[in-house]
Amino acid sequence: MSVLRALLLMAALTFAGGAAADGDDAKLPFTLQGDWRQGALLIGHTVPGNQVWFNGRALSVSPDGDFVFGLDRDEPAQAELKVQLPGAAPQVYRYAVEKRQYEIQNINGLPPKMVNPPPAVQQRIANDQRLAREARQHDSPRRDFLQRFIWPCAGPISGVYGSQRILNGEPKQPHYGVDVAVPVGTPVRAPAGGVISLAEKDMYFTGGTLMIDHGQGVASAFLHLSKLLVKVGDVVQQGQVIALSGKTGRATGPHLDWRMNWFESRIDAQQLAGAMTAKP
Ligand SMILES: [Zn+2]
Numbered sequence: 001m002s003v004l005r006a007l008l009l010m011a012a013l014t015f016a017g018g019a020a021a022d023g024d025d026a027k028l029p030f031t032l033q034g035d036w037r038q039g040a041l042l043i044g045h046t047v048p049g050n051q052v053w054f055n056g057r058a059l060s061v062s063p064d065g066d067f068v069f070g071l072d073r074d075e076p077a078q079a080e081l082k083v084q085l086p087g088a089a090p091q092v093y094r095y096a097v098e099k100r101q102y103e104i105q106n107i108n109g110l111p112p113k114m115v116n117p118p119p120a121v122q123q124r125i126a127n128d129q130r131l132a133r134e135a136r137q138h139d140s141p142r143r144d145f146l147q148r149f150i151w152p153c154a155g156p157i158s159g160v161y162g163s164q165r166i167l168n169g170e171p172k173q174p175h176y177g178v179d180v181a182v183p184v185g186t187p188v189r190a191p192a193g194g195v196i197s198l199a200e201k202d203m204y205f206t207g208g209t210l211m212i213d214h215g216q217g218v219a220s221a222f223l224h225l226s227k228l229l230v231k232v233g234d235v236v237q238q239g240q241v242i243a244l245s246g247k248t249g250r251a252t253g254p255h256l257d258w259r260m261n262w263f264e265s266r267i268d269a270q271q272l273a274g275a276m277t278a279k280p
Pocket of ligand 1: 256257
């Protein structure tokens with residue numbers, strides 16, 4: 001290949017974040033920001049009017065050409081983007097997803113009814129899960145996810161994304177949030193703008209719970225809150241105080257649990273917000 005062609009190919013691969021694209025087509029019809037790593041959120045840009053699919057799912061493309069997708073905690077090693085220009089055949093680009101190692105965390109001494117909920121609360125738990133699932137399905141045209149995410153509060157990190165919790169010796173579902181150890185009553189700020197998609201004062205596991213829809217399937221959730229200061233449908237700005245932290249629901253102590261999703265895929269909020277430098 002010519003030197004020019006090689007340079008073009010290098011430039012294209014840089015834009016694509018180390019793409020293992022099919023063939024050596026120099027000119028990709030999109031750019032991407034983010035890592036091909038479990039728990040990552042990737043933001044893409046293409047020419048408006050192009051169609052994009054991630055692992056077969058059609059993505060919303062904004063009028064400016066922005067699209068977004070996330071890689072789950074257990075995202076398989078191979079992923080694919082498909083891009084179709086108007087009137088052209090779709091092109092497929094394949095990527096290797098970096099696998100992560102997750103912590104194992106043992107928590108003992110919990111009241112047995114919180115580890116294995118009594119049958120009487122199964123209906124309540126199912127209802128909570130349905131509400132959260134419905135909120136995560138929103139595919140709104142907002143583009144708040146393009147903002148640089150900030151920490152909702154500052155404090156020591158006491159739990160991380162992906163860790164497997166073993167409660168009283170029984171393996172439970174992985175922990176998807178980042179826990180910030182803060183006293184009850186600490187103001188919780190919106191890490192990016194959005195619209196409130198769930199506001200429940202008393203969910204069984206998560207206590208006072210809020211969700212923000214940041215657009216195109218990207219959502220934040222805040223758990224164990226002591227007080228909610230917004231309601232469903234409220235539009236919030238980045239940095240706005242939306243709640244006070246607490247220890248409600250199945251919390252072992254006061255902390256804020258911040259989770260992020262792209263639809264049902266669990267995203268690592270800590271990676272998105274980066275280093276906690278100053279008090280928000
Ligand atoms: Zn937590």
